[in-house]
Amino acid sequence: MRRNDIATVIGLIAAVVFVMFGIFSGSGFAGLQYFWDLPSVFIVIGGTAASLLTSFTLPELKNTFKVIKQGFSQHDQDIEGLISTFVTLSDRARREGLLALETEMESVDDEFIKKGVLLAVDGIEPDVISDILNAEIIAMEDRHKLNRSILDKGGEMAPAWGMIGTLVGLVLMLKNLNDPSSLGPNMAIAILTTLYGSLLANVVFIPLSNKLAAKTEKEVFLKQIAIEGVIGVQSGQNPKILEEKLSAFLPANARRRDDDAEEGNMNEA
Template sequence: MDIALIGGLAMAFLSIIVSTVMDGNSFGPLIGPSSFVLVFFGALGSAMSSLDKEDLGRIVPSILKSIKGASFDNSATVTMMAQLADVARREGVLALESRLGEIEDEFLKKGTQLILDGVDSERVEETLMIHMEAVGTRHKKMISFHEAVGGYMPTFGMIGTVIGLINMLGNLADPSQLGAGMAVALLTTLYGVIFANMMFLPFASKLKLISDAEQASMQVVLDGILSIQAGMSPQMLVERLESYLPPSEHVGYSDRMAAAA
């Protein structure tokens, strides 16, 4: 679970609950199934209309991914690439084939296979860049979807409020119902703001962070693959790739190889 997302949303919900209790208010008037249906499914449906059929199946996984989070161990990637560079330097590029089974990162495995296939550096870079752009494009679709849902929700909240006001004004003959009617009308606006700012917009922000982290991880691999293909020494490769890492993870070639041994 992504502690930052779960903790942040829990704090936001808790602030609403605590403030409501502190003011001596009850939660009964804040529960409105019809308002929920209008805001939640109305906004979701409008946003879904902009997706392709293939993307519809990625809605739930994208929500789960934002909640679960994702981490990319770039330091471990640098160590692996140092090992690959060492093998290529001592035994030749073709010797990398014996290490393919040890590579778990599919993007790194793809780049290593391109080297083994004798693809020139320009084509290797072009192929890997196309892969990175395709991944980024898929991520942007889901990010845009969640942003769209978050944008539509306040709008559907206002739609519900207008509908409620129209119904309320149609029953002016019974003044005793005006207060209750106004409360129901405003409830949809509340739902729209809450669900937008405490669910879908945070989901979109988290997915963007994950996407940026994945792209950064792929950039480390791309740089490393091209450096290995160019015959860069393992020591120089580590020094170069550690530039992508925070200073606390700069340990050098010797320590990395010793730890991996």
């Protein structure tokens, strides 16, 4: 189940608030007009978009908005829930056999887990299952890396186009030194394009790429646990032993909570 990642929204809003506060503290609300320049916007955003079109194919770029959307959502699945799922599957497999898990998979939304368990039900060798599922992980990482590379390239190109805009503004300014009225607008292009490029890179492109990289690492970690769970279920491991084995993937503080809870239950008994 996916839900909104409020941290991304808070981060973007906070960045805007801090920049606005800097403007207000120096010149008040009236100062906002000094930081808006349409030619600078066209140079930075248009130039960055042009560079991305040159760097990637159209089918690759079609996924850009889907990729950005991923930065605003997160998956609710956690390690403890994953362990609980495989403990339940292991218990049923030991009581009713592996074939009983085929109907169990109808209610599982995770396609990776479903594929692994169905391979186990079909009697595929553990090594082969591991190879197939690891190949899925590698393919997923490659897809995610390609998608993030669009954001990474945007993070490189936006400041570069900001500098190009600065050069354009300086050339226009130097060409019209005899016209004092043109110095201000041309200097605005020179300065604001650098600002826009830096903001676009450091508020949008780079942070979202970092967020997606962290999400990929977590997803790979969860899938590695799932592989261990599938192999454990197929080999008929005792649910308690499988739980202990998979619990090694839990953070230390989570393991301590489980141990404390188990100790409390024993004391109550």
